[in-house]
Amino acid sequence: MSENQTRDIGKFFFNKRWWILTTVLLVFFTLWTAEFQQANTTSVLVSTLRHSTPLVLGAMCGLLCERSGVINIGIEGQMLMSAWGGFMVASSSGSLLLGVFAGIGIGMMMGGVLAGISVGLRGDQIIAGTVINIAAIGITSFFFSLGRTLPSGKAQVIKLGPLADIPVAGRVLFSNKPITYLTLLMIPTLWFLLFRTKWGLRTRAVGEHPSAAETVGISVIGMRYLNVIMGGGIAGLAGAYLSLEAVGSFERGMTNGKGFVALAVMIFGRWNPVGAWGAALLFGYASAIQTQFQFRDWLTNDPQFIGIIPFVVTIVVLAGFVGRARPPASIGQPYSRE
């Protein structure tokens, strides 16, 4: 190994020192609260991954939109609509797969609405997103008829052969449900698409300097429509995850702020899918902390204090990191050709 390489590796670890330190501390904290028992540790990690899945999907939706210059504050509403639509289709058709596709389709439609208002009609992006959030609450409450169930139950765990028998890691990583696997595959894929392909370069160009992108022949409006609709599809997958994979039914307001937490995850992950995954795991951990507190019998009489942890973490992250994280430059500005 040459001296240069050694220095590069050293630099890498120095740059990531806060991540490493946090991880080490969290690992120790987890083991301690789990009383150093394998079963407890595993269940904390499983719960972390489960909570992180909708967050990283929501964050990928957000970063896809924002990388091309459109703020998507309506992730919450897109997820809720898809959770509802996916559940309704799955429960009436009897096919979970059809439900998932319906969820993705509805998410894309909601993305189309956001793009239509904010890109096509050049309305305010934050108001457009808020409109989606409010509309989603109204529509899902009006059209939801109680008592529906999934005929075949929610999605089942798929064990990946011998890999699933590895202690701890097998349970955490290789015994999951379909959308979780899909999410784990989407993270590196989206990273590759965004930073190594022509489409990715164009997306980022449109988000940073739309008029320059336009002069070299990229359609700013077209890219924004495409990305916001694709982002909607990813949010739709997150919605389908909630109703078809995690809970197995639809509940009013079941997204419970996850769409907004996902935005904080996106910022914390610096508009990068891999970074967002790290951030989502951290937030997932904050939600999974409930399990740990139960082992130790902490605050079990005051569950409200555990309930606020993910939201407080979100606020702290926003307050602590927003100033330092740089969003795409053209964000929030409607684009029109001069």
Added chain:
Amino acid sequence: MPILAVALAIATGAIIIALSGSSPVDAYKALIEGSLSDSKSIGRTLEKATPLVMGGLAVAFAFKAGLFNIGGQGQLVFGALIAGAVGYGITGLPWIIHTPLALLAGAIAGAMWGAIPGILKATRGAHEVITTIMLNFVALNMTDWLASKVWREEGVIVRTPHIESSAEIPRWGELPAGFFLAVVIAFLCWYLLRSTTFGFEIKSVGLNPNAASYAGISVKKIIIMTMAISGLLAALGGAIETQGVVGRYEPGFNAGLGFEGITIALLARTHPLAVIPAAILIGAMEAGGSMMQFKADVSPEITDIIQALILIFVATPIIVRWFLSQKEANELSVSTTWGS
């Protein structure tokens, strides 16, 4: 133009009612009967409209400084809980002191809660849309805890004890006095924004923070003050609801009002006085919702959809403009300060 947006939304709502298999004419008839037909139903409409006026004012006021406060619900429940606590916890005061004291306590709690996102925005650049939503969830959990552990009434139901009669806001016949208090506050907001230096500073920051800063206005101070006042207004709505209608705080108190405030503020084009008719409109929908379910068998959630439709039509003036073929539309913008 807002009237056209409402008309479009009601027409679309009629189509949805028809599609779900009921008669839109019967449904809207029942809606009007339940909200505007006699003094009792008008009283109920005004009662529903009261926190909506305050919620609408809270959003509209923050809008003037370019801030989007969607944390009205959290501020409202804090105001409602604290007013309830002061309303039952302090005894032996004459009503002339007790009622305003409880209102004031609720308002101050809301102002403090509302100031948090203002401080985070001014000092740390955290966007208020996310922080206010997150604080909603925190507020719901915290008020839940306070009502179930600290100020809980003896018994199975989680709620605070009923307030003393000296803290109750009276009704004049069928008409709730709280509504008229809300109207007075709307006029105060209008005056403050129109005719005072502070109001001018708020509007300057909303129009162009850089120019305002260059002109010697402390943008940070204005952001924090505006968010505090916005929180105060929303919380006062909660306090009036506790003291004038519900009589106590219980978890799940008035869920969802924060979002209705947004619809009302946008429908009123953020004008403090226009908030009053906008709130009466939405209040009438809520007051008549149960009659609509009873007489026309239409789920009251249809009013949520109509509200969402109003919001869509108001927020995209271009859609309405298309119908009117009008050239200029006064567009609202809050996205300029994202992440900076």
